[in-house]
Amino acid sequence: MISLIINGKEIDLDTPMSVLDAARQAGIKIPTLCHHEVLKPYGGCRLCVVEVERMPKLQNACQLMAADGMVITTESEEISEVRRSILEFLLINHPLDCPYCDKAGECELQDLVNMYGPTVGRYKEEKRKVPGSHKDVILARNMERCVVCTRCVRMCRDIQGASAISMVGRGNRTKMAPFSAESFNCEYCGNCLTVCPVGAILSRLYMHSFRPWQIDEEVDTICSYCGVGCSLSVQMRDDSIKRVVPKIGAGLNRGLLCARGRFGYEYMASSDRLTVPLVKNNGKHEESTWSEAIHIVAERLAEIKSRDGGSAIGGIASARCSNEDNYIFQKFIRMACGSNNIDSLSRIGFAAAQKYFEDLLGQGITANIIDGLKNSEVIFVLGGDPTAINPVLGLSIREAAMNGSKIFTLGYARGLDRFTALQIDVPVFKEADLLEELVVSVFTAKGVRGEKLDVDNGIRIISEKLSGYYDVNGFNEMKNSLLGSSSVSIVFGPDLVQRTDGHRSIFAVAGLTYLLEARLYLLSERPNEQGLIDMGCVPDMLPGGRPVDIHDFRSKFDLLWNGTVPAEDGLTLLEMMESMKRNEIKALYIMGDNPVFNLPDRPLVTEALEALDFLVVQDLYLSETAEMADVVFPATGWTETSGTYTNLERRIQLQKKAVHVTAGMDDWKIISDLSCKMGYHMSYSDAEDIMNEIAEVSPLYRDLSYREISRGNCLWPYHGEPLRGKINELPSIAESEDTYEADFYLAPDKPLFHSGTLSRMSPSLNRISPEPALKMSDEAADKLGLGEGDRVTFSTSLGSGEARVSIDYAIRDNKVLFSNNFRDNGVYGLLNYKMDRITKAPGIEGCEVSIKKMQEH
């Protein structure tokens, strides 16, 4: 215990900390400028000086560690004098253009001068001029205002790990600059903007459009883009969103955001938003009313149900929608339509992997706290770039690396490039071979663990065929690191799920997780992939992960839901597509997704949807899929509706309504109205009402309430009872026979600046990244005679696309990557697939592509 006295107040500390933190903890304010609570102490400005008894000079409170017996004074005439002088020096070059500066009102320099003076400056010479520092699309850099605190540079280097900016020059002429000296060309997280104390880094999104004190409402909510679920605040004026700001210290992201979360909010106000229900007449959409459109849908679905049975109806739920929406959706498909054919687009990645991992290792195996990554000695990253798919999770991996953890990557992970101990290269699409050898080698060293007999058995079967050695550079180094560490984390991304033999990789990774007692993280591209599974938007599970085919569970729900839950497992997503083609499923209801664009093999998906008798879509805008629908309902999104989301750690968080809605209706509300029309009664006053029902019926969410959720620490396993897994089928151990000898293969790219199909309606994200790029290795570009920025057409057997070439040194094989975010120009539609027979995910590997340079006019 450390006891010290600050301003006459006795303070006892349990843990060592700086004098500054000790004072703050006791409610004593010490002014700072270069210090920021998310950054390490720097000691650059000396505004935090304090008097310490028996120390000859004033000391920096931010750097001085509190010691037992210290007697400290934080305000005195001498201290004020020093602070005033420092501020006077800073003001020598500061333009004092406060009336014109967006920061005025929340500027730390302004506040400090207000507190300590000086009231007049004595400097009579010219102020420093820094011309031409305003050229970026997002960040406005005004280096005349810079006070050279270096907070931005330290944020970018030490926390974001991007090191995109630095202090350039010396002495009086020092300024912050990105490499290009003009445009930032960086990760655009905006975290430097968060920490800049003055108006030297500002956002162009709202330049000169309001003053900070004019914000009349602020709502704390979560980001709508990915499965991390970062906390953020939406600030509004006159019911329109002015900006999104992070809350330092709040939420699992502790005040950090990525480009999408911070600058991607404008899509909500897009003019492309749907405003009225549409009904197709003679092949054309016509505007309709809510009551008419609901009436038509109720009638048609009832008709198909009575003619062909419930199983002729299918539902696609959405990982963009809340738990409440998804709960109501599956209840509607099961009880009102009488079908278990419920799945989501998550089946092509997260849901497929999650299910097989849980079958093998038990419910909750992927429920690990993101923060825990920092404390891992070894992190094995495979199947995707975490810094692009789940950027804020990626930061924890970078942080671990900076603190000395070893990072191994298998496959493309550009954002970890400078942080990786070793990138393992295997022949294209042969990752499963390596992973199986790896699990066998670990098994050989560690022996049977003996907790999950099926998994032990599976590993043993594989190990009888394999040697436990794989001939690639670094295999042994990685194996030894994994074996030598007591805290291993595995971060598993979607790329390896989208393989015909994806189950082999998943099994091997499950084996590693099990043998090494590792923490397993599943990357999640959409905000509620875990939640929709928990809500029962899967064909084989009821809410709470209870198998449909077990009679006892079903009959419990029969009682609670007042009806009969269909007994047979439904079809998974791709199976539904097949079934539609065969004309068995005749009606499809899609909530908030866009399978025409987001699923592989667009011709097949289009054919399947065309074969339907009836297609309903509810969404925010007229997507490629909504264009085909018989009826389209305009839904509400992100800031317009409240609900809960379950992130990839399985933390349940509250998304709060912030603005008034003029057009769409909440997804759950559309469905419950429709359900009533179809004779299955549903009546809920709001989303909270639905959560109360969920807490009653789902054994996982028992006793959960909005009150508890809003405290922000609602973590797995809540108060519930997880179920032990059941293994459906062990993987075959046959190596995939396929050989890959084409020159180039097309594969999906998961960029940082776009996500799903909503980000393309955000003008700012489009300014950062206006068009999709075809990414390829240096070598591939050489072979094709292409250079950076060249325009090319590329085609597969299913179609073609156009793009500019972007050479990416982190690609080390003959894959070329293309994103799936821009309208009618996405990768998935061009990829044919074979379904993985166990995970039911599409195997999209081995899709040959030819690339041709276009003549520029």
Place this chain on the structure above:
Amino acid sequence: MLNETALQEIQELKIRYPERESALLPALYIAQREFGWLSNEALLHVANVLNLPEAKVRGTASFYSMFKDKPAGRNIVQLCTNISCMIAGSDGLVNFLQTRYGMKPDETTPDGRFSLILMECIGACGTAPAMLVNTDFHENLTEQNIGEILETYK
């Protein structure tokens, strides 16, 4: 592009230190030796070879006056204008250099003969004003002797 020998030298530097960062200054020297000055391309090149962030390389290079961020003349005149030299009359020398030789701070004369850089203290306060021409040291400068000195550099 750096030639093979220069690349080889940098690679060897990399192994010499526990951190890649430590090799940055010597690597920049090599690049400047090869190119004469540090263009953006040269900085990028060093960043790639050392696998260090570009911005960091630029920031580091910009801190030291011995790294040139533009092509320099045949002779580099580094004149101190810090406190002691200023009191001893360095401002007058700056004017003199401009009228007599057309030398402007941070610029190169059109004939490529001189580049002028104004320095912070170069540690010769006792014999101020002082300057460095290339690597030669000159002190107790006056308008008289500075002209004579510069005449020896062609």
